[in-house]
Amino acid sequence: MSVSVQSDDFDVGAEIIALSQGRTDIGAVVTFTGLVRDVAGGEKIADMELEHYPGMTEKALASIEAEANTRWELQATRIIHRYGKLKSGAQIVLVATASPHRGDAFEAAEFIMDFLKSRAPFWKKEGTLGGGKWVDARDADEDALNRWS
Secondary structure, eight states: OEEEEESSOOOHHHHHHHHHTTOSSOOEEEEEEEEOOSEETTEEEEEEEEEEOTTHHHHHHHHHHHHHHHHSOOSEEEEEEEOEEEETTOEEEEEEEEESSHHHHHHHHHHHHHHHHHHSOEEEEEEETTEEEEOOOOHHHHHHHHTTO
8 A cells, every 4th residue: 555645757557567566466456547637617727736735645645545445355555646736738646456356446446536536635726828726626526425425
């Protein structure tokens, strides 16, 4: 189980290898990679700036990861969330789950992402032609959380 909050980019392939190499107890690895979109709400986005509180953020992500591990049979998990100013198309987040069975890996990855979108302590500011604007939580993200209650 592993959580990183970092400004540096990541290599998805290398992360999958690190998660599963030499493991014969893993039957499925599921990954999700989130990217900075170039349009949001009909507005052109040049970049996104993500801020966080070091220590508090890692603790929150570790708690989300731990909860996933109590709900599903997982052999390994990896969460990477970037911060700083990221251009359109840049990778923001990686969630990887490894399990003996694909169902657990898929559900756990989706659970982790739903909680990262709504409960991880990051503040996001989109850079548009009209200036920067802070991004509020979306109703759809909150609705996604309700199914895990």
